Amino acid sequence: MLLWRCLTPLLLITLQICKAQDCHKFTDLNFGHAFMGTSTKIRLLLYTRDKATCGTLVSHSNLSGHPQFNLSRPTTFIIHGYRPTGSPPVWMSKMTEQLLARTDINVIEVDWNHGAANLNYFKSVENTRMVAANLTAFIGMMQEHGVSLSSIHMIGISLGAHISGFVGANLNGSIGRITALDPAGPQFTGTAPQDRLDKEDAQFVDVLHTDMDALGYREPLGHIDFYANGGADQPGCPKTIFAGGAYFKCDHQRSALLFIESLNGTCASTAFPCSSYTNFLDGNCLNCDQFGAAGCPVFGYDVIQWKDVLLRLGQTTTYFTTNEKSPFCTTNYILDMVIWNMKERWGYITVKLYYNGTEAVATIDHKASKFKKYTGTKLFAQFDKDIQSVEKMSLKFSTGNVFKPKYKLRILRIRLTHLEHKKRPLCRYDIVLEEGKEVTFRPIPCEESNF
Numbered sequence: 001m002l003l004w005r006c007l008t009p010l011l012l013i014t015l016q017i018c019k020a021q022d023c024h025k026f027t028d029l030n031f032g033h034a035f036m037g038t039s040t041k042i043r044l045l046l047y048t049r050d051k052a053t054c055g056t057l058v059s060h061s062n063l064s065g066h067p068q069f070n071l072s073r074p075t076t077f078i079i080h081g082y083r084p085t086g087s088p089p090v091w092m093s094k095m096t097e098q099l100l101a102r103t104d105i106n107v108i109e110v111d112w113n114h115g116a117a118n119l120n121y122f123k124s125v126e127n128t129r130m131v132a133a134n135l136t137a138f139i140g141m142m143q144e145h146g147v148s149l150s151s152i153h154m155i156g157i158s159l160g161a162h163i164s165g166f167v168g169a170n171l172n173g174s175i176g177r178i179t180a181l182d183p184a185g186p187q188f189t190g191t192a193p194q195d196r197l198d199k200e201d202a203q204f205v206d207v208l209h210t211d212m213d214a215l216g217y218r219e220p221l222g223h224i225d226f227y228a229n230g231g232a233d234q235p236g237c238p239k240t241i242f243a244g245g246a247y248f249k250c251d252h253q254r255s256a257l258l259f260i261e262s263l264n265g266t267c268a269s270t271a272f273p274c275s276s277y278t279n280f281l282d283g284n285c286l287n288c289d290q291f292g293a294a295g296c297p298v299f300g301y302d303v304i305q306w307k308d309v310l311l312r313l314g315q316t317t318t319y320f321t322t323n324e325k326s327p328f329c330t331t332n333y334i335l336d337m338v339i340w341n342m343k344e345r346w347g348y349i350t351v352k353l354y355y356n357g358t359e360a361v362a363t364i365d366h367k368a369s370k371f372k373k374y375t376g377t378k379l380f381a382q383f384d385k386d387i388q389s390v391e392k393m394s395l396k397f398s399t400g401n402v403f404k405p406k407y408k409l410r411i412l413r414i415r416l417t418h419l420e421h422k423k424r425p426l427c428r429y430d431i432v433l434e435e436g437k438e439v440t441f442r443p444i445p446c447e448e449s450n451f
């Protein structure tokens with residue numbers, strides 16, 4: 001009995017050691033390490049479909065010891081950024097799993113936590129060159145085993161985006177694709193192309209911006225640049241410093257979450273080329289003719305399908321909106337109204353669509369809209385959900401002024417057109433909206449002559 005009691009913990013420890021040896025994990029450091037500063041050490045963790053949640057530490061000098069590293073398959077590297085607290089990135093394993101669920105590839109998580117974990121951001125920036133040189137050597141070794149650079153995709157977040165750029169430049173821009181998720185701004189903004197990511201670094205470079213007013217990069221860097229919600233502030237992220245750490249990283253980290261969601265195809269965000277976010281929200285950039293039958297590009301992993309046309313166009317800046325949490329994608333409609341008020345009115349509109357107990361909401365309030373007699377007012381509305389067959393619809397009008405007398409908006413005709421489905425638009429005639437009051441009605445398919 002006594003012996004058994006002594007042996008059980010021993011057995012458990014042995015089992016745990018065995019398990020730990022089987023699966024290698026991302027380096028877990030703490031604030032102390034970041035405080036003291038860390039020197040660069042690079043670990044490459046391989047994940048494949050048969051071991052999607054169990055990492056294998058790959059040798060930097062000898063690939064023969066890793067039979068599951070099948071070099072006939074494409075290889076995707078995921079490269080994290082600055083780690084001020086030393087903790088492993090929370091999104092990393094999710095991204096790996098979703099990539100493997102999507103395609104049969106080798107995923108290599110580049111763990112440079114030793115090097116990225118430093119309270120002094122400038123030290124971490126300095127280390128990016130060394131990480132890039134190391135990865136370049138590793139890819140060189142893969143090439144010696146017959147791997148084509150075209151089959152390599154690097155996904156870099158923040159500093160990792162610039163590391164990907166350096167690796168790409170070292171390899172003369174021959175790697176297949178670089179996906180940059182909110183590339184780091186501080187220390188990179190305004191530098192020459194060789195000192196940061198640029199579109200010459202790979203055959204195709206796609207970039208997402210989510211925090212360009214703080215940790216991210218403002219200017220376009222790739223063949224296509226996506227500015228989510230304008231690229232600066234993300235819905236659902238804290239706006240004040242009282243929220244603690246999330247205040248600093250929420251917008252920046254959102255880039256990884258948006259990309260992960262684009263992998264499993266549950267919902268796709270169409271991105272519209274435009275000169276500015278305001279112009280986009282005003283509905284001035286909904287023309288997708290330059291992309292032919294494919295339509296405007298979709299944000300994320302699948303944008304590779306637009307590669308040829310985007311290379312031809314040279315550089316494309318696009319915008320899309322998201323919800324504050326998953327599922328992030330919104331559904332785009334055009335709402336146009338003909339008014340018959342005598343006087344001009346300014347105000348904001350909230351629209352809701354209903355089907356079988358679900359409702360989708362769009363609030364159009366980025367600026368006041370002008371409603372003028374017999375003049376069509378065209379509004380761009382992003383709904384938080386896609387409602388396939390609208391049963392009911394409601395409208396609310398407000399002027400944003402609580403002290404003035406309540407206005408009424410007389411609508412001759414309202415028309416709702418889905419931007420992606422080629423369904424017949426929905427219409428309704430003769431509605432009076434009293435300010436602040438929600439009016440619910442059943443829309444009907446528009447008459448042919450109306451669209």
Ligand SMILES: *[C@@H]1O[C@H](CO)[C@@H](O)[C@H](O)[C@H]1NC(C)=O
Nearest residue numbers: 040041042043060133134137
């Ligand atoms: C890459 O980094 C690893 C670990 O930090 C090291 O063992 C290896 O020698 C480096 N390779 C090159 C080419 O610098």
Ligand SMILES: *[C@@H]1O[C@H](CO)[C@@H](O)[C@H](O)[C@H]1NC(C)=O
Nearest residue numbers: 059061062063064065066067
């Ligand atoms: C590479 O690894 C294989 C398998 O572990 C081993 O047989 C071989 O000797 C190694 N080669 C070198 C150059 O270390």
Ligand SMILES: *[C@@H]1O[C@H](CO)[C@@H](O)[C@H](O)[C@H]1NC(C)=O
Nearest residue numbers: 067068070071072073074104
């Ligand atoms: C390596 O991958 C290729 C392409 O997916 C496949 O045809 C081949 O069977 C794989 N080899 C091994 C040893 O699994």
Ligand SMILES: *[C@@H]1O[C@H](CO)[C@@H](O)[C@H](O)[C@H]1NC(C)=O
Nearest residue numbers: 140149169170171172173174
């Ligand atoms: C890149 O170009 C340079 C100069 O032309 C050449 O020396 C080097 O071998 C090339 N590297 C690769 C990976 O193609």
Ligand SMILES: *[C@@H]1O[C@H](CO)[C@@H](O)[C@H](O)[C@H]1NC(C)=O
Nearest residue numbers: 094260261264265266326327
């Ligand atoms: C797709 O990914 C999102 C975000 O990770 C997740 O919430 C959703 O359940 C996934 N859907 C499928 C079908 O895997």
Ligand SMILES: *[C@@H]1O[C@H](CO)[C@@H](O)[C@H](O)[C@H]1NC(C)=O
Nearest residue numbers: 354355356357358388389391
């Ligand atoms: C309506 O919603 C209920 C509960 O969510 C669901 O069980 C039902 O299948 C839905 N009906 C239709 C026609 O979608």
